[in-house]
Amino acid sequence: MSRTQHHRMMESSVALGKLDLAPGSAAGLDSVPRISGGDPGTEPQDPPNLNGCVPLSHQVAGHKFGFHIGGILQHPDGTVLKQVQPAPRGPREMQFYNTVNAEDCCDPCLLELKNYLPRYYGTWSTPDRPHDLFLKLEDVTRHFIKPCIMDVKLGRQNYDPFASQDKREQQIKKYPLMEEIGFLLLGMRVYNVCSDSFSSYDQHYGRGLVKDTVKDGLARFFHNGVRLREDAVLASICKVQQILHWFQSQQKLVFYASSLLFVYEGLPSSSSPAPLHSSLPVGPAVNESAALSLAADGGQEEKGVREETVEEKGVAENNNNTEVAVPRDCSPPTIYNQYMKARERCSGEGCLHGNSGDGTPEITSGSNSGLWEEDNATWQQRGVLKASANGNQTKPQLERKDEDRERGEEPGRGGGAEGEGGRDVTDVEVRMIDFAHVFQSDSCDQGYIYGLKNLLTALEQILCDAAQSSLSAPTS
Ligand SMILES: Nc1ncnc2c1ncn2[C@@H]1O[C@H](COP(=O)(O)OP(=O)(O)OP(=O)(O)O)[C@@H](O)[C@H]1O
Ligand SMILES: O=P(O)(O)O[C@@H]1[C@H](O)[C@H](O)[C@@H](OP(=O)(O)O)[C@H](OP(=O)(O)O)[C@H]1O
Numbered sequence: 001m002s003r004t005q006h007h008r009m010m011e012s013s014v015a016l017g018k019l020d021l022a023p024g025s026a027a028g029l030d031s032v033p034r035i036s037g038g039d040p041g042t043e044p045q046d047p048p049n050l051n052g053c054v055p056l057s058h059q060v061a062g063h064k065f066g067f068h069i070g071g072i073l074q075h076p077d078g079t080v081l082k083q084v085q086p087a088p089r090g091p092r093e094m095q096f097y098n099t100v101n102a103e104d105c106c107d108p109c110l111l112e113l114k115n116y117l118p119r120y121y122g123t124w125s126t127p128d129r130p131h132d133l134f135l136k137l138e139d140v141t142r143h144f145i146k147p148c149i150m151d152v153k154l155g156r157q158n159y160d161p162f163a164s165q166d167k168r169e170q171q172i173k174k175y176p177l178m179e180e181i182g183f184l185l186l187g188m189r190v191y192n193v194c195s196d197s198f199s200s201y202d203q204h205y206g207r208g209l210v211k212d213t214v215k216d217g218l219a220r221f222f223h224n225g226v227r228l229r230e231d232a233v234l235a236s237i238c239k240v241q242q243i244l245h246w247f248q249s250q251q252k253l254v255f256y257a258s259s260l261l262f263v264y265e266g267l268p269s270s271s272s273p274a275p276l277h278s279s280l281p282v283g284p285a286v287n288e289s290a291a292l293s294l295a296a297d298g299g300q301e302e303k304g305v306r307e308e309t310v311e312e313k314g315v316a317e318n319n320n321n322t323e324v325a326v327p328r329d330c331s332p333p334t335i336y337n338q339y340m341k342a343r344e345r346c347s348g349e350g351c352l353h354g355n356s357g358d359g360t361p362e363i364t365s366g367s368n369s370g371l372w373e374e375d376n377a378t379w380q381q382r383g384v385l386k387a388s389a390n391g392n393q394t395k396p397q398l399e400r401k402d403e404d405r406e407r408g409e410e411p412g413r414g415g416g417a418e419g420e421g422g423r424d425v426t427d428v429e430v431r432m433i434d435f436a437h438v439f440q441s442d443s444c445d446q447g448y449i450y451g452l453k454n455l456l457t458a459l460e461q462i463l464c465d466a467a468q469s470s471l472s473a474p475t476s
Contacts, residue, residue, distance in 0.1 A: 061151040061187035081134035089436035146266035150188035154451040182451030191266025192225035205304030231426040232264040239430035256437035
């Protein structure tokens with residue numbers, strides 16, 4: 001399919017203007033070709049000529065190319081290609097991206113939502129298989145050198161309202177705690193600064209986490225083998241807060257089996273101040289060094305955890321991350337002080353972990369409390385959060401920002417950025433992905449909101465635990 005044809009197809013979906021994603025009523029979707037090889041029973045086909053595309057080397061969850069229908073590739077230009085899944089999932093996801101990215105879209109709700117998604121560049125296919133469509137997406141990890149990546153599925157149910165009884169049972173069986181916890185860690189890879197390697201955690205790791213261990217299981221994503229990256233936890237909290245605000249403000253869409261993709265830079269900066277409590281443990285289930293040495297000792301390997309092999313270490317990542325500015329770590333004491341100050345300003349226990357009356361913990365929201373707004377300013381100065389960039393910009397970043405401006409987007413969105421006065425910041429990405437089960441609605445997405453609140457509580461508790469550990473640690 002030529003570029004023009006792709007474009008035309010995109011325009012025809014875009015022209016719908018309004019999402020109509022319910023099965024059987026998907027206006028315009030009939031024109032979307034079904035991908036070949038979609039039926040498990042069909043004849044095996046020759047391997048496709050992928051035009052230089054390769055399976056995504058840093059994929060942490062989901063359908064894998066070559067193993068499942070609907071896998072993920074990386075284009076030589078660095079973008080991610082997600083194969084359109086068999087109907088109705090793939091066309092539904094494609095129409096979702098088309099609608100949110102429609103040039104004439106002026107709905108403020110969708111325009112804001114766009115900020116939380118990977119950029120969308122339309123559809124792509126190889127010349128020899130023009131009907132095998134892929135969604136061409138920004139690689140959210142693209143500007144990181146050692147990207148630590150985590151995929152967390154949100155919501156109280158992993159299936160949509162139109163799912164068959166079999167599908168419901170299959171999904172519930174996989175993680176019965178979904179309804180109570182509201183999120184599921186699908187997979188992650190974490191950079192270990194000591195061994196200069198990644199540890200990968202598959203879906204079995206996440207499914208093994210229960211109510212009492214899910215916080216520590218999550219904390220492991222932020223532990224680099226030496227210390228907890230509190231700066232990355234805090235920056236993640238702020239990003240998740242923004243997404244929560246969006247969900248609380250909209251009554252148009254509901255998302256089932258959709259994920260948040262977290263990314264932060266694992267490579268430490270040489271300019272980072274030495275953390276005061278760097279050697280503190282982060283809790284029994286979170287000490288990565290302990291887990292790794294267990295495996296190295298020939299001890300019983302942990303379920304769902306895999307260390308990168310020596311051969312793999314030598315393999316360059318296919319993410320075009322060659323020339324980027326290294327974000328500076330923020331020292332844990334700074335984060336700790338700011339976090340505690342924020343908590344003190346809060347009126348008592350109920351503020352950060354109170355009860356909203358719907359069974360989920362109440363998380364302070366920036367616009368209502370002033371707590372996050374006020375401290376965001378301080379944290380920006382401290383270099384924890386992204387601030388307007390006006391400092392010593394490196395060439396690649398300047399180029400990215402120009403590119404952003406051309407698209408009419410906030411400069412630095414999704415890219416590395418410096419804080420006020422040219423200070424580096426803790427760069428974290430949190431983006432929504434996987435939209436195979438998005439539907440129109442006329443009420444808030446309570447399931448997703450429930451999951452977001454619980455996720456925020458867990459992230460905040462990780463910081464609290466670290467702060468408490470540092471307070472009780474003996475001073476030398
Ligand atoms: N835009 C992106 N940038 C970087 N990585 C991505 C991007 N989109 C997807 N990935 C990687 O691919 C994985 C799977 O993505 P996604 O959830 O969209 O696929 P899926 O096959 O629909 O998943 P599932 O099987 O859970 O339905 C993510 O966990 C992430 O590692
Ligand atoms: O984590 P696992 O064990 O790989 O399980 C998959 C996961 O639950 C996906 O979310 C789901 O796709 P949907 O969310 O789109 O339903 C997929 O369904 P599938 O097998 O029907 O593709 C499951 O197999």
